[in-house]
Amino acid sequence: MKKNLNQKSIDCFIESLWKISLALVFYTLLVILWGAWVRISHSGDGCGDTWPLCQGQLIPDSELKKTWVEYSHRFTSGLYGILVLALFFWIKKQTFNSLFQIKRWSFWVLIFMITEALLGAKLVLFKLVNLNDSLWRVIVMSLHQLNSFLLVGFTVRLLCAALEYKWFPELSVMSANKKTQRLQNNRYLLMILILAMTGAWAALSTTLFPSVSLLEGFAKDFATDSHSILKIRITHPILAVSFGIYMIYYFANKYSEWKDSVGDSQGLIKYQNLEQIVGRLAKAMAFSVFLAVLIGIITLLSLSPTSLKLIHLTLAHVLWMLSVSYYHFSSLKKRLNIE
Incomplete structure (x- = not known):
C-alpha cells in the first residue's frame, strides 16, 4: 500500500x-x-x-x-x-x-x-x-x-529527463544505474554552439553597420579599413552552409536507418517507442537544419530585416532544442546498449 x-x-x-x-x-x-x-x-x-x-x-x-x-x-x-x-x-x-x-x-x-x-x-x-x-x-x-x-x-x-521518467520509468531506472557512455558522434552539438557564437558576430555587425546593398556589404567584409567585426562575420554563413550540409546528411542517414529497422522482430517491444522518438527527432533535425540555412540565406540576401532576424534566431534555438533532445534520447539508447 x-x-x-x-x-x-x-x-x-x-x-x-x-x-x-x-x-x-x-x-x-x-x-x-x-x-x-x-x-x-x-x-x-x-x-x-x-x-x-x-x-x-x-x-x-x-x-x-x-x-x-x-x-x-x-x-x-x-x-x-x-x-x-x-x-x-x-x-x-x-x-x-x-x-x-x-x-x-x-x-x-x-x-x-x-x-x-x-x-x-x-x-x-x-x-x-x-x-x-x-x-x-x-x-x-x-x-x-x-x-x-x-x-x-x-x-x-x-524536460527530457522528466519525459524519460514519464514515458520509460523502468528504462530510466535501469539507465541511472549504468555508467554514462559518450556518444560516438556528437559533433553536431559543438557545431551549433560555434554557429551560435559566429551568429552573434553577424547579428551585431548588421545592427552596428547596416548596408544599403548586398554588394556594399560584401565590399565592407573585405575592405582593409573595415571594423574587425565586419571582417569576421563572413565566417557565419560559410560555417552555416558547411555544417548544415554535414548535419542534413548525418540526420537523414539516422532517419533512414530507423525507417529500415521498423518492424525488426529482433527489437524488444519496450524499446520500440524510444527508437521511434529518436528516429522522428532525426527527421525533424534534418528538416530544421535545411530550413534554418534557407532562412539564413534569405536573411543575408535581404540585408537582415528585423522580422527575419528574429525568425532566424527562433529557428536556431528550435534546432538547438531538437539536437539536445536527440542527444538525450540517443544517449539513453547507448546507456541501455540498444542497437
Whole structure:
C-alpha cells in the first residue's frame, strides 16, 4: 500500500515537472528573443548604466520607448530568475529515488541562469550597448549568446529527463544505474554552439553597420579599413552552409536507418517507442537544419530585416532544442546498449 502511494506521488511529481519544464523552455525562448529585440532596437541603454534597477528606480518614470523595451526585458528576466530558483528548490526537496538526472539538470539550469544575468549586467554596467562597437562588446556578446544556448540546452535536458521518467520509468531506472557512455558522434552539438557564437558576430555587425546593398556589404567584409567585426562575420554563413550540409546528411542517414529497422522482430517491444522518438527527432533535425540555412540565406540576401532576424534566431534555438533532445534520447539508447 505504501509503495503504491509512493509511486503515485512520484507520478504526480513527474507529471507536474514535465509540464512546468515545457513552459519554462518556451518562457526562456521568449526572454531571449526579447533580449534580441533590445539589441536590434538600440534599447540597451534605455535604463541607463544602473542594474538591476532601471534609471535608479524600481519602476522607471520615463516616456522613452527604449526605456520600456529594456525595462520589460529586465522584468521578464527577473521573473525568470525567480521561477528557476523556485523550481530548483522544489526539485531539490524531493526524496524519491532515481531523480539524479532531474536534480543535476535543474542545478545547471540555475547556474547558467545566474551567469546569463551576470553577462547581461556586464553589458549594461560597462556600457557595451547601443552603438558601442568595441572588441570587448563583441567578446561579451559572444559569451552571452553561448550562455543563452547552454541555458536553453540544460532546460531542455531537464524536460527530457522528466519525459524519460514519464514515458520509460523502468528504462530510466535501469539507465541511472549504468555508467554514462559518450556518444560516438556528437559533433553536431559543438557545431551549433560555434554557429551560435559566429551568429552573434553577424547579428551585431548588421545592427552596428547596416548596408544599403548586398554588394556594399560584401565590399565592407573585405575592405582593409573595415571594423574587425565586419571582417569576421563572413565566417557565419560559410560555417552555416558547411555544417548544415554535414548535419542534413548525418540526420537523414539516422532517419533512414530507423525507417529500415521498423518492424525488426529482433527489437524488444519496450524499446520500440524510444527508437521511434529518436528516429522522428532525426527527421525533424534534418528538416530544421535545411530550413534554418534557407532562412539564413534569405536573411543575408535581404540585408537582415528585423522580422527575419528574429525568425532566424527562433529557428536556431528550435534546432538547438531538437539536437539536445536527440542527444538525450540517443544517449539513453547507448546507456541501455540498444542497437
